[in-house]
Amino acid sequence: MSAQVMNDPGTVHELGSVRHGRGEQPPAVRVEGLRKCYPGETRYCLRDVDCEVRTGERVVLLGSNGSGKSTLLRCLVRLIDCNGGSIQLFGEDVLTCPSAGLRDLRASTGFVFQKHNLVARLSVLTNVLHGAQSRCGGPQSWFQAWAPNWLRDEAMECLTRVGMQDFADRRADRLSGGQSQRVAIARSLMQRPRLMLADEPAASLDPASGEEVMSLLTTLMREEGTTVLFSSHDVDHARRYADRMIGLRDGGVVCQGPVTGVSEDDLSALYGQVA
Amino acid sequence: MSTSSGSMPERPGRFQRPSLPMLFSAVAFAGVVVWSFDGVDLSLSTFAEGLPQMGRVLGEMVPPDFSRAGSIGGKLLETFQMAVAGTVLAVLLSLPIAVFAARGQSPHPLLYHLSRAVVTFCRTVPDLIWAIFFVVTVGLGPFAGVLALMMEAIGFCGRFFAEAIEEVEEGPQEGLRAVGASRMGIVVCTVLPAALPSMVASSLFALEKAVRSSVVLGLVGAGGIGVELTTAMDMYEYQTASAIILAIFAMIMVVERLSAMVRARIM
Numbered sequence: 001m002s003a004q005v006m007n008d009p010g011t012v013h014e015l016g017s018v019r020h021g022r023g024e025q026p027p028a029v030r031v032e033g034l035r036k037c038y039p040g041e042t043r044y045c046l047r048d049v050d051c052e053v054r055t056g057e058r059v060v061l062l063g064s065n066g067s068g069k070s071t072l073l074r075c076l077v078r079l080i081d082c083n084g085g086s087i088q089l090f091g092e093d094v095l096t097c098p099s100a101g102l103r104d105l106r107a108s109t110g111f112v113f114q115k116h117n118l119v120a121r122l123s124v125l126t127n128v129l130h131g132a133q134s135r136c137g138g139p140q141s142w143f144q145a146w147a148p149n150w151l152r153d154e155a156m157e158c159l160t161r162v163g164m165q166d167f168a169d170r171r172a173d174r175l176s177g178g179q180s181q182r183v184a185i186a187r188s189l190m191q192r193p194r195l196m197l198a199d200e201p202a203a204s205l206d207p208a209s210g211e212e213v214m215s216l217l218t219t220l221m222r223e224e225g226t227t228v229l230f231s232s233h234d235v236d237h238a239r240r241y242a243d244r245m246i247g248l249r250d251g252g253v254v255c256q257g258p259v260t261g262v263s264e265d266d267l268s269a270l271y272g273q274v275a
Numbered sequence: 276m277s278t279s280s281g282s283m284p285e286r287p288g289r290f291q292r293p294s295l296p297m298l299f300s301a302v303a304f305a306g307v308v309v310w311s312f313d314g315v316d317l318s319l320s321t322f323a324e325g326l327p328q329m330g331r332v333l334g335e336m337v338p339p340d341f342s343r344a345g346s347i348g349g350k351l352l353e354t355f356q357m358a359v360a361g362t363v364l365a366v367l368l369s370l371p372i373a374v375f376a377a378r379g380q381s382p383h384p385l386l387y388h389l390s391r392a393v394v395t396f397c398r399t400v401p402d403l404i405w406a407i408f409f410v411v412t413v414g415l416g417p418f419a420g421v422l423a424l425m426m427e428a429i430g431f432c433g434r435f436f437a438e439a440i441e442e443v444e445e446g447p448q449e450g451l452r453a454v455g456a457s458r459m460g461i462v463v464c465t466v467l468p469a470a471l472p473s474m475v476a477s478s479l480f481a482l483e484k485a486v487r488s489s490v491v492l493g494l495v496g497a498g499g500i501g502v503e504l505t506t507a508m509d510m511y512e513y514q515t516a517s518a519i520i521l522a523i524f525a526m527i528m529v530v531e532r533l534s535a536m537v538r539a540r541i542m
């Protein structure tokens with residue numbers, strides 16, 4: 001049965017039956033018929049993806065290597081261009097908005113990468129300040145040396161929330177992987193995001209640091225009521241840190257539903273024979 | 276069980292039989308070499324006849340005459356100042372040019388090709404020609420020299436800065452793009468910091484190059500120690516000339532040593 005499901009990404013296998021009313025509030029993320037084919041490739045690596053993340057939800061994107069998790073997340077804020085379909089964040093159309101609007105959309109959407117993507121030669125504090133680049137505009141958020149005091153205080157506050165306040169002066173390339181990822185989270189906090197996207201934030205960390213980063217990320221976002229969409233290939237993380245899952249296989253959504261309803265069958269549909 | 280004799284694979288020959296295009300290009304190359312030697316009146320006898328003359332000039336150069344050390348020192352400092360000023364101007368101008376000339380950072384393909392063309396042009400025109408051009412346009416003196424050195428250094432820095440910028444890793448840039456940063460913000464906050472060590476090293480190389488070039492600019496009246504050197508040679512004051520040459524040698528050595536030390540520190 002699972003073999004059928006995985007061969008036809010068009011059919012979405014609904015897990016459980018929890019369905020909130022789509023009433024007054026537009027969902028945080030709504031993706032319809034999204035397709036993506038990298039230039040020079042013949043295969044579509046996202047094929048008619050439909051999915052939705054409701055406001056305030058914590059959703060995990062599960063799938064094996066190459067299933068298209070990173071591609072999907074990057075498409076959401078147009079870090080890469082897709083080839084068709086529609087994407088809405090909080091009701092705003094991502095694909096048609098002009099570049100100024102796009103910058104605002106990105107500003108209100110945090111993005112934590114698998115590899116922290118901090119600027120190696122700059123200080124931790126400066127890296128965190130960069131989170132305010134869209135909001136403040138102009139050079140005041142470029143380097144901590146000439147940032148106004150209120151902005152530096154705000155950055156220190158974000159650092160304190162991830163427990164990295166003692167490292168503000170340290171160069172970013174003198175941090176461990178887990179510390180870097182916490183600084184990256186602080187930089188996203190600086191954006192005051194409505195939606196937090198995270199692409200396997202714990203994948204390059206050891207189990208303990210991974211655990212720390214995942215619980216930090218989800219706890220902070222819960223405090224703020226921020227919607228979270230993270231990708232992972234760790235089923236255990238998915239169960240503990242998300243409310244709902246979206247399963248990707250070969251660029252298609254094969255199942256979505258509450259994490260509590262995930263069965264071994266669903267996992268084998270996602271990961272092939274070995275769950 | 277097979278014996279070892281005969282079962283050995285055949286050893287390839289030491290030389291492979293040349294292919295026809297290979298043979299043809301070898302003959303053509305040999306032809307160009309012979310033709311060039313023929314064209315420049317290469318002659319062992321002329322060289323042999325010139326030997327005593329060389330010996331005489333070299334002999335007249337010792338001992339170096341440092342009696343004009345004051346004016347030589349002044350001109351030497353002027354040469355150094357020209358090199359520093361020219362290089363600094365070039366570095367400042369090269370920064371924006373290099374951003375435009377770097378694949379992946381250039382805001383528009385037209386700007387990319389234009390800035391590449393400017394950099395290539397600056398590099399391919401020799402410094403002496405720049406110097407002649409500026410002597411004619413802004414007049415004799417060190418200012419013409421500074422401009423000439425600047426043009427040459429733009430050709431050098433523009434190219435290497437652009438390469439350094441192209442080599443910067445994509446990750447941090449994507450990180451800032453996701454934050455909603457402007458193009459300018461991304462360049463200043465991620466690209467330039469990452470390219471900085473390489474750009475400082477290139478700038479120091481440019482300074483060394485400028486110090487060496489600035490010596491000859493005086494030959495066409497663009498300021499610096501070169502003027503002193505030509506004058507001394509023209510007046511057959513070979514002992515003064517050798518003092519000047521030694522002073523130039525010392526200055527270049529010092530600049531190269533210092534620059535190498537700084538580069539070793541930052542890389």
Ligand SMILES: Nc1ncnc2c1ncn2[C@@H]1O[C@H](COP(=O)(O)OP(=O)(O)OP(=O)(O)O)[C@@H](O)[C@H]1O
Pocket residue numbers: 038039041045063064065066067068069070071072233
């Ligand atoms: N820049 C690219 N150019 C061409 N193909 C790409 C590119 N990036 C990804 N792909 C292809 O797209 C498909 C999906 O890749 P993607 O990185 O989205 O998968 P993923 O689910 O994030 O995998 P992982 O768990 O390894 O991170 C893969 O088949 C991959 O080969």
Ligand SMILES: [Mg+2]
Pocket residue numbers: 069070071199200
């Ligand atoms: Mg990925």
